[in-house]
Amino acid sequence: xxxxxxxxxEATHTTRDTIGRGLxxxxxxxxxxxxxxxxxxxxASLERVLATRAPDTMAVxxxxxxxxxxxxxxxxxxxxxxxxxxxxxxxLYILHRVEEVTELVRASELGEELRGRTREMELEVLARSRExxxxxxxxxxxNVKLGELDAAKTDFFNNVSHEFxxxxxxxxxxxxxxxxxxxxxxxxxxxxxxxxxxxxALRLLKLVNALLDFSRLEAKRMQPHFAPVDLGTFTAxxxxxxxxxxxxxxxxxTIDCPPLAEPVFADREMWEKIVPNLVSNAFKxxxxxxxxxxxxxxxxxVLLEVADTGVGIPAGELPKVFERFHRVPxxxxxTHEGTGIGLxxxxxxxxxxxGRVSVESAVGRGTTFRVEIPKGSAHLPPRALxxxxxxxxxxxxxAAHAAEAAHWAGTGxxxxxxxxxxxxxxxxxxxxxxxxxxxxxxxxxxxxTYLTGLLSPHYEVTxxxxxxxxxxxxxxxxxxxxxxxxxxxxxxxxxxxxALRADPATVSLPVILLSARAGEEAAVQGIDSGSDDYLVKPxxxxxxxxxxxxxxxxARLRRKWVTELERANRELDAFSYSVSHDxxxxxxxxxxxxxxxxxxxxxxxxxxxxGYLERVRRAVERMSGLIEALxxxxxxxxxxxxxxxxxxxxxxxxxxxxxxxxxxxxxxxxDVAPGLRARGDRRLLxxxxxxxxxxxxxxTGRTPAARIEVARHADEAHAFVVRDNGAxxxxxxxxxxxxxxxxxxxxxxFAGTGVGLATVQRVVSRxxxxxxxxxxxxxxxxxxxxLPP
Numbered sequence: 001x002x003x004x005x006x007x008x009x010e011a012t013h014t015t016r017d018t019i020g021r022g023l024x025x026x027x028x029x030x031x032x033x034x035x036x037x038x039x040x041x042x043x044a045s046l047e048r049v050l051a052t053r054a055p056d057t058m059a060v061x062x063x064x065x066x067x068x069x070x071x072x073x074x075x076x077x078x079x080x081x082x083x084x085x086x087x088x089x090x091x092l093y094i095l096h097r098v099e100e101v102t103e104l105v106r107a108s109e110l111g112e113e114l115r116g117r118t119r120e121m122e123l124e125v126l127a128r129s130r131e132x133x134x135x136x137x138x139x140x141x142x143n144v145k146l147g148e149l150d151a152a153k154t155d156f157f158n159n160v161s162h163e164f165x166x167x168x169x170x171x172x173x174x175x176x177x178x179x180x181x182x183x184x185x186x187x188x189x190x191x192x193x194x195x196x197x198x199x200x201a202l203r204l205l206k207l208v209n210a211l212l213d214f215s216r217l218e219a220k221r222m223q224p225h226f227a228p229v230d231l232g233t234f235t236a237x238x239x240x241x242x243x244x245x246x247x248x249x250x251x252x253x254t255i256d257c258p259p260l261a262e263p264v265f266a267d268r269e270m271w272e273k274i275v276p277n278l279v280s281n282a283f284k285x286x287x288x289x290x291x292x293x294x295x296x297x298x299x300x301x302v303l304l305e306v307a308d309t310g311v312g313i314p315a316g317e318l319p320k321v322f323e324r325f326h327r328v329p330x331x332x333x334x335t336h337e338g339t340g341i342g343l344x345x346x347x348x349x350x351x352x353x354x355g356r357v358s359v360e361s362a363v364g365r366g367t368t369f370r371v372e373i374p375k376g377s378a379h380l381p382p383r384a385l386x387x388x389x390x391x392x393x394x395x396x397x398x399a400a401h402a403a404e405a406a407h408w409a410g411t412g413x414x415x416x417x418x419x420x421x422x423x424x425x426x427x428x429x430x431x432x433x434x435x436x437x438x439x440x441x442x443x444x445x446x447x448x449t450y451l452t453g454l455l456s457p458h459y460e461v462t463x464x465x466x467x468x469x470x471x472x473x474x475x476x477x478x479x480x481x482x483x484x485x486x487x488x489x490x491x492x493x494x495x496x497x498x499a500l501r502a503d504p505a506t507v508s509l510p511v512i513l514l515s516a517r518a519g520e521e522a523a524v525q526g527i528d529s530g531s532d533d534y535l536v537k538p539x540x541x542x543x544x545x546x547x548x549x550x551x552x553x554x555a556r557l558r559r560k561w562v563t564e565l566e567r568a569n570r571e572l573d574a575f576s577y578s579v580s581h582d583x584x585x586x587x588x589x590x591x592x593x594x595x596x597x598x599x600x601x602x603x604x605x606x607x608x609x610x611g612y613l614e615r616v617r618r619a620v621e622r623m624s625g626l627i628e629a630l631x632x633x634x635x636x637x638x639x640x641x642x643x644x645x646x647x648x649x650x651x652x653x654x655x656x657x658x659x660x661x662x663x664x665x666x667x668x669x670x671d672v673a674p675g676l677r678a679r680g681d682r683r684l685l686x687x688x689x690x691x692x693x694x695x696x697x698x699x700t701g702r703t704p705a706a707r708i709e710v711a712r713h714a715d716e717a718h719a720f721v722v723r724d725n726g727a728x729x730x731x732x733x734x735x736x737x738x739x740x741x742x743x744x745x746x747x748x749x750f751a752g753t754g755v756g757l758a759t760v761q762r763v764v765s766r767x768x769x770x771x772x773x774x775x776x777x778x779x780x781x782x783x784x785x786x787l788p789p
Contacts, residue, residue: 060101076105168208171201192453196446199403206400213273214324214341217348224270224352226377227386228263231271231302232295238275239293241402245283246291248406254292263389264302265377269397270349276401277342278306278369283405286310289366300375301355307368313361321359322347346371354379408445435460436552437477441470441484441496442514451483454541455548467491471499474506480555481548486515494529501530502788504768508558510551514539591617641681641766648676648720651686652710655693668700673711676720678787684763685787689722691756692783696724699781703727718769718786725780729773737773760785 061079064072078101084093175198178186186194216222236257246253275293282291289309296303313321317328324344346369350357354374361367377385440451440463448463455461462479464470466488474482482500486493493513500506512533533547594616602610652672660666670693678685693708700706703726713719729737738761764771764785775781 060105074102075100076102168201168205172198172205175201192449196450199406200446202400203404206397206404209273209397210341210345213345213349217345222352224267224384225386226265226267226353226380226384228389229266229268229271230260231264231266231304231373232257232260234268234271235275235293235295235304238272238398239279241276241398242279242283242291242405245402245405245408249283249408251283251286251288252290254290254294257293257295260295260297260302262375264373264375265380265385266353266373267349270353272397274346274349274371275304275306276398277346278304278371280401280405281342281369282306282308282310282367284408285367298372301372302375304371304373305368307366309366312363312365313359313367314363315361318359318361322357406445408443436480436556437462438481438483438548438552439464439470439473439479441465441467441482441488441493443485443488447485451544454544455483458545459548459552467493467496467499470496474500474509478506478509480510481552482509482511483544483548484511484513486513493531497530504788510555512547512551641684643679643681643767646678646680646682646685648678648685648689648710649674651682651689652676652693655686655689656708659694659697663697666697666701666706668697668706668708670708671710673709676710676712678718678720679789680767680787681763684766688760688763688785691760692722692785695756695783696722696726696781699726699728700724701726713784713786716784716786718788719784720787721782721784723780723782728775728777728779728781730777731775734773734775738771 061077063075063077065075067073078099080097080099082095082097083091084095086092175194178194179191179198185191213222236255239253239255239257243253279291279293286308287310291309292305292307294303294305294307296305313328320326321328322343324341326344347357350371350373355372357372358370359367360370436459438455438459438461440448440455440461442448442451442463443465445465448465452461452463459481462473464473467484468490470482470484471491473479482496484493484496491499493515497511497513500509500511510533511531512535513529513531514535514537532551535544535547594613597605598610598613598617605613649672656670656672659668689710693710696708700708705725707725709721709723711721711723713721738757760783761771764787768788769786771783771785773781773783
């Protein structure tokens, strides 16, 4: 036993101090104790043991200990066995000491968990760092490519703008010489054409200059040249060029720009772009009221104010108005024309001169732009300064802005019978009948003038400025053909076509769209919008005349065919009505005599004869039903339409009540949505619901738990649906579903005349709506119809 104990002691290790501290707690050194002598001997033995042996430390053990609250808690204990030897080395005692190490174990477990999480986080951070490094590398490469593209774009704008200026110079020079030639003056018609070409060459020059300025600013190549300028006088001169356009638009122009006490160091060319841009912007968005331009001297600056009483700018859009290419959404102006860089150009040109620009606005009350230019020259680079006063004569830039504003002013209806000669590569229309009426719609006054002059020798022409005016003109007098621009204020060409196609009165009006957007995709979009043709600007006069002539002729043929078809339909309706009336008398006779035979002479007839008579009576009954249906169809076609507010929910309820009364044995669940209202003829809409709900009632006759629903169509405005879970039909036959006498089931399965859906289709069509159906055989059918207001 001693040997085993010693072997076990040899296998453990601990410190002497720790063991001694535990043992001397058990055997204290107390000389007053009665057993002091024995204790002293024992202590001596223990000291020898401690000098040569270590206690046997056991593994940490876990125990579930009941606490004061009765709940068990996990506790951890570290037990130790300490042998006590006698003087001769024999084991006298084995001391078993236990120490609680719960907190130490839990701290160790928590530390291990934290170390695991730390390792996971380190790995995650390392992975993310690698991803971030890769992303940064890709971003640097993308930034390099973006910089290259931006430089290439700027060079392209710069080069193209410069290339444009040469042919424009060669255009404007001869045009201006021709207009100013007093020796060989132009004839009136030729002068109109040359003035039109000159005005639009100026406008093109303005656009080219704007692109050139934009590219120079992008490349930071625009170098201002500062010289003393009387900004008051120069501003008044620049603003005065807009007087004609403002007067034409029935606005007031206030110019309050007195000469300044001292010249201001400014770039004359930049100022010639700042003032016209602000004035033309005010004119573009002011339909009534006043435009005021003021120049004021402040202690350290000169202030330019351009105020208007126009549509105003929403507060949320004010911080963006000086951004390049930004357009305030939903704002109504005189035109959609413009590059979108005018106000950004004003800001950048102002800042290049050491100034600043600001804006105040209120929706519906107007806008005020302010430009401040510092006085003196201390803030300007000496190399860009010149002390020689600069002339204040305005150039082509301001003239181009003013000419463009004058064209915007011509937004009313106009006819220009002398704007062009009678023949432009196409023969004028001949014939004894009245000339076709063509409506031209474009927000560009010059283009309206040109198109009107081009078409007026051949057609009667009226021109208006946008889609809203066009709809009013069409309601007043429907044209034979509409020629419309795409991009226009208030209502553009696509919206105009959609409005025309939604109205039964104009659904077939021929429309040719004109657009500056070229390419196959733009043409397809134009045709998809509902137009009949699409012509890309610039177009030749010959091509436009050819297309107009083609569509006018097609419209005439279409009207002729419609007239003949309406006449044939009236004759067919009259024939059907007459024949149906004539057939009713012999049918009543046949029905009456067969009834007499069955009731009065049945005993004289055998079973076979009685069967024949019964078949005759059923055939007469079917024939009578068919005649009544045909008469109803004819009456509907000839009846006068009287529209009013109709409660479809109440009508449907009445139809269902009649069906339940006629078929008391049927159990059908019918859900009629409340609040279904439409505008139409109440009597004819009753026919629609009688046929559609009756149809659903009939084709659910063999369906257990039959169900019918009358509701509003969730996906289309002014549309309704009658849905059932009955027999249904194959959608392959849907195209002929609404034709007369169409039946998709045997008469032995479901009785009927085959005229009901044709009647419904005619009623819906007369209301300007449409009807369609969806079905799966055996799973029911849904009939949809629209009733426009």
